Amino acid sequence: MIRLGLCCIFNEEPIRFRRTTAAYLKRQAPAARLDRLAEIAAANAAALKASLVYCRDNGIGAFRINSQILPVKTHPEVGYSLSDLPGSARIIDAFKSCGRFGRRHDIRTSFHPDQFIVLSSPQKDLVDRSTADLAYQAEVAEWVNADVINIHAGGAYGDKTGALIRLEAVIETLPASIRTRLTLENDDRSYTPRDLLPLCERMGIPFVYDVHHHRCLPDGLTESAVTRRAMGTWNREPLFHLSSPAEGWAGPKPNRHHDFIDPADLPAAWLDLDLDLTVDVEAKAKETAIARLRQHLRAQG
DNA sequence: AGCGGTCAAGTTGAT
DNA sequence: ATCAACTTGACCGCT
Numbered sequence: 379m380i381r382l383g384l385c386c387i388f389n390e391e392p393i394r395f396r397r398t399t400a401a402y403l404k405r406q407a408p409a410a411r412l413d414r415l416a417e418i419a420a421a422n423a424a425a426l427k428a429s430l431v432y433c434r435d436n437g438i439g440a441f442r443i444n445s446q447i448l449p450v451k452t453h454p455e456v457g458y459s460l461s462d463l464p465g466s467a468r469i470i471d472a473f474k475s476c477g478r479f480g481r482r483h484d485i486r487t488s489f490h491p492d493q494f495i496v497l498s499s500p501q502k503d504l505v506d507r508s509t510a511d512l513a514y515q516a517e518v519a520e521w522v523n524a525d526v527i528n529i530h531a532g533g534a535y536g537d538k539t540g541a542l543i544r545l546e547a548v549i550e551t552l553p554a555s556i557r558t559r560l561t562l563e564n565d566d567r568s569y570t571p572r573d574l575l576p577l578c579e580r581m582g583i584p585f586v587y588d589v590h591h592h593r594c595l596p597d598g599l600t601e602s603a604v605t606r607r608a609m610g611t612w613n614r615e616p617l618f619h620l621s622s623p624a625e626g627w628a629g630p631k632p633n634r635h636h637d638f639i640d641p642a643d644l645p646a647a648w649l650d651l652d653l654d655l656t657v658d659v660e661a662k663a664k665e666t667a668i669a670r671l672r673q674h675l676r677a678q679g
Numbered sequence: 680a681g682c683g684g685t686c687a688a689g690t691t692g693a694t
Numbered sequence: 695a696t697c698a699a700c701t702t703g704a705c706c707g708c709t
Contacts, residue, residue, distance in 0.1 A: 386702055397704055399686045444702065453687060490701050494688040507688075530700090533690050565700085567691055619701090631693090633699075660701065 380648065380675065381486065382668050383440030383617070383658035384433060389666045393428045396421045397449045403456040411456065415449070416463040422447050423472035426522065430476060433485045438668055440486040440617070440656045443524060451514045452507070460517075470521060477523035486656055488526035488617065489515045489559075496532035498545040505548055509556075516555035526617055527559040528586050531569040538568065542577055549581060561586045563619065566633050570597035571604040578611045585611040588619035589645050590660070594633045602647035609653065616653075620644065621660035637663040639671045649678075 387395065396418045403411050426443065433441050450456050460466045480487055495508040515527055535541055549560065562578055563586035564571045571585070571592060578585040587608040589601060609616050622643045624634035639661050648655060661667035 394704085395702090397686090399705075401686065402706065442701065446702085450687075455687090492688085492702090493690075493700050496689060499689080504689075511688090528701095535690090567700090631699090635701095658701085662702095664702095 379654050381439030381615070381654065381656045382437075382672060383442060383486070383488075383656055384429075384438050384665055384668055385442040385490075385658055385660055386444040387664060388429075388432070389662075389664035391432055391665055393425055393432060395425050395444055395447065397446050400450050400453050400456045403450065412458070412463055415458060416465055416469065419448055419460070419463060419469045420465065420472065423469055423476065426476045427472070427479065430479050430483070430485050430487075432665070434479075434483040436665065436669070437672060438665065439484065440488065440658065442488050442490055442658060443518070443522065445489065445492050445511075445515065447518060448514065452510045454507075473518060473521035477521055480523050486526075486615070486617075487519075487522050487524040488528060488658075489519055489524055490528045491515055493530075495529055497529065497548045498532035498535075498541040500535065500544065509548070509552065512556045512560075513553065516553075516559060519559055520555060525559060525614060526561050526584075526586075527556060528561040528563050528617070530563055530565045531574060534568040538573060542573070546577060546581065549583065561617070563588050564591050564595075566591040566594035568595075570595055570599075571608070572597040572599050575604070575607050575611070579607070582613070583611065584613070584616070586617055586619060589648075590619065590621040590623075590633075590635075590643070593627070601645045605645065605647040605651075609651075615656055617656040617658065618648065619658045619660055635660055635662055637661060638667045641671065641674045 429441055495511055496504055497508055499505050531545055561584040562574050564574055575585055585608045587604055622636040622640040623632040624636045659668050
């Protein structure tokens with residue numbers, strides 16, 4: 379049984395997450411700053427609830443939460459603790475209510491920290507800041523019952539082996555709130571499934587198989603072989619990623635995402651599975667793309 | 680109300 | 695050297 383997942387935002391449905399910028403906040407007096415951040419945090423908790431309700435009502439089984447759900451949370455100058463915000467208890471309650479709702483209706487939630495989170499960097503400062511950001515997302519994950527914080531392996535720096543050794547060492551030091559949720563995903567520039575699977579298998583880190591990235595950056599392993607090994611890294615329902623190329627596989631930039639999913643891009647190896655599986659749909663048309671793909675899967679029986 | 684410029688951050692590969 | 699791409703345009707501030 380495949381559970382389709384929606385990534386972060388909506389296309390047609392009028393559910394929007396709010397954001398702000400450090401530049402704007404720095405111009406505000408401290409009190410006004412915290413009021414503003416509290417307002418956004420509360421609005422985003424409400425938007426998350428609305429997102430989960432939409433998912434329940436539309437047969438969407440998973441929702442990826444934007445890394446900016448609490449904007450500029452770990453910024454060096456305007457970062458903050460939730461407890462600094464007016465009404466923080468109510469905000470936290472609102473997030474916890476999302477967690478209960480997700481549990482009750484079996485809507486899985488996850489995080490995908492952005493590209494600035496690099497655990498394999500040779501710069502200690504960058505690794506520290508990345509870890510702090512992961513800790514913030516883990517805190518929210520705790521409230522909302524998200525079981526996945528998925529990252530890429532980061533830069534190669536001309537020496538993938540060395541970078542992976544650094545990555546492994548950093549992962550060993552992570553607190554349990556991050557470590558128990560951390561997953562690794564292959565990318566379309568540097569790290570293939572062949573690069574990451576051994577580390578995932580050795581460390582017990584679930585491997586998020588992005589088949590689109592794998593097709594952009596092949597490594598000699600077949601999709602069915604990667605699928606099988608990836609399934610083996612999960613101690614819970616596996617989560618994979620799917621997208622289609624914007625202008626076809628022969629187009630100039632196959633790594634760009636299409637608005638929709640071409641059903642032909644669904645790996646046969648996933649359809650054959652007898653196991654439960656979450657597939658995050660990375661398509662620009664968002665819930666509209668999921669509805670279309672869902673219809674196709676149903677028609678298939 | 681509409682619209683243009685701006686926004687914390689890293690790394691890579693295309694142009 | 696610059697820029698787009700990456701999970702994703704939103705929002706401020708001016709007219």
